[in-house]
Amino acid sequence: MTLNPADTDFATHLRDDLPDAVFRPLEPRFLEEPRGLFRGQSGLVLAPRSTDEVATIVRACHRARVGIVPYGGGTGLVGGQVMPEGPAPVILTLDRMTRIRDVFPAENVLVAEAGAILAEVQRAAAEADRLFPLSLASEGSARMGGLLATNAGGVNVLRYGNTRDLVLGIEAVLPDGSIWNGLRRLRKDNTGYDLRGLLIGAEGTLGIITAAALRLFPRLVEAGTALFTVPDPDAALGLLALAGARIGQGISAFELISGQGPRFLIETDCPGRCPLDPIPEWMVLVDLGFAAGTEAQAALADLFEAAFDAGLASDGVVATSEAQRHALWAMREDIPQANRRVGAVSSHDISVPLSLIPEFLRWADARVREIGPFRINAFGHLGDGNLHYNIFPPAGEPRELYAGRRQEVADAVYALVHEMGGSFSAEHGIGRLKTGDLARFADPAKLTAMRAIKSALDPQGIMNPGVIFPA
Structure with a gap:
């Protein structure tokens, strides 16, 4: 379906139905996304103040067959918030609807x-x-x-x-x-x-x-955080099972961190730091929370003792203050920023069945290193099977030297994920970045149903053109 641009004539007719305050100048942020993989084109920026004004805009776009690109906080990592090609769209921001x-x-x-x-x-x-x-x-x-x-x-x-x-x-x-x-x-x-x-x-x-x-x-009245040194991802999985058996629903987060992440923090001068020296090759960050009646510190001490006895952990740190808790989480949360500063050749937001994560990491590392001398930073939400498996150039080399290998690396990683019954997009979505991967790996019946739903609800194809399905 051919779309029309949000041109001057369209804007003029729209002004008859909307207050001038809804129309906003085009700012650079509306054309950018965090990884710099896509550059949006100019469009008509509209900032409605109510649901009725949103409806007025969408009805006008439907009549005129003008594309709409919704823009939230701009933090998406798969290019869903920018439209790099095609007729100039309406860029719809809801940043005035904040109540x-x-x-x-x-x-x-x-x-x-x-x-x-x-x-x-x-x-x-x-x-x-x-x-x-x-x-x-x-x-x-x-x-x-x-x-x-x-x-x-x-x-x-x-x-x-x-x-x-x-x-x-x-x-x-x-x-x-x-x-x-x-x-x-x-x-x-x-x-x-x-x-x-x-x-x-x-x-x-x-x-x-x-x-x-x-x-x-x-609200969680009692909270606790600890960092465990584990020998490998197999032990991390064993620690997760042990924690579940001893603590149950009190586990709020269970994060696997490879040593490459904290080393990137140092390399890129990010503020987060690993409190363990030397930096272990594998760590687990555990966060507990209880509504009342249970001491998080005691629960973590008990878990440490049981993990050491079982050979699942060899060292670690238990936060004894809020400042220490924040410092441990700062290490984890600053890793994506360090990744961006280093510059990834290829980033992967994947999930596989929980018990297969150690096997995935072994096989994926081997396949990636057959392609090139890359550094690998694997980290993420082990508790729900979601890993961020990111590939970087050798130390001192820019990622541009390896840009031609990005697709080869991604294909190798996603093929392995598919073989293991996993997902190539665990939490970031499809956006514009992964439309080809969706066509390659998604179940054919699911794709047919998705296209039918899209066609039935949006026959003009105006809603975020090029996202999920190529425009």
């Missing part, structure tokens, strides 16, 4: 607009003596609309699930400009197709999410 509409502490529910920044949602929950558990490195700038659209993961998936699991209802504008008032606060609503689940994770290709009813949880 916390309501909080229902007795129901453990918070209703937030899609432009709300994650950290502000967390703060609003805390003010109501509740916890909103979605947590990731970009929480100070990521907006709820983008997090919902990509079904973001983060460090607490092991305990609380992905973003989709934290949402009871949503309000959204569909591709024809109609408003779906699905903002229910119900745990049970078995009334047909799950449109909520469909729009969450659709990356803006099926509609614009404007608000969501989010699940809250009791």
Whole structure:
């Protein structure tokens, strides 16, 4: 389907229906994405203040067959927030729709607009003596609309699930400009197709999410963090099983970290630091949280003793203050920044069945090193099977020297993931970066169903053109 540009004539007609304040100058950030893999083209930037104004914009785009690129906090890593080619689109930012509409502490529910920044949602929950558990490195700038659209993961998936699991209802504008008032606060609503689940994770290709009813949880009164030195990923998996048996639902996060990550922190002068010297080849960062009645420090001490006795850990650090907890997490959360400074040849957000992670790491390392003399930084959310498996040039060499090997490396990694029954996109989505991988690895029946849904809801093809499916 051929799209038309958001040109001067289109903008002139749109001004008849919208206040001037909705129209915003084009800023460089609307054309950029964090990895620098795509450069967006200029478009008409619109910043609506309400769901009705979003609907007005979408109806106009539907009539004129103009593409819409939703823009949240700009933190997405697969190019879903920029449109590098095609007719100039409408760039739709919800950064003026930031209200916390309501909080229902007795129901453990918070209703937030899609432009709300994650950290502000967390703060609003805390003010109501509740916890909103979605947590990731970009929480100070990521907006709820983008997090919902990509079904973001983060460090607490092991305990609380992905973003989709934290949402009871949503309000959204569909591709024809109609408003779906699905903002229910119900745990049970078995009334047909799950449109909520469909729009969450659709990356803006099926509609614009404007608000969501989010699940809250009791605040964690007791919390503890520890860093374990483990001999290898097999031992890390054994430690996870041991922790589950001894601590159960108290485990909030369980992160596997290879020694390459902390070494990159030093190389790139990032602030985070590993407290262990020398830096181990493999570590596990464990975070515990309890509502009341359990001492996290005692639970971690018990886990340490049991892990040492079982040969699963040889050293480690237990945080004894909030400052030490923050320092341990700073090491983990600064690793992506260090990765960007080094410059990856190829980055992979993958998941495989939990028990196969050690085997995947052995086989993937061997396959990658057959291609070139790369450095490998593997880290991520071992507790839910999601790893960030990233490939870097040798020390002192720029990634541009190996740019021609990127696809070869990615193909090798994703082929192995597929062989092991895993996913080549665990939490970042498809965006524009992985459309070819989706066509190659997705189940044919699933692809057929997805295309049918896209065609039925968005026959004009105006919603985030080129994302998930090539334009």
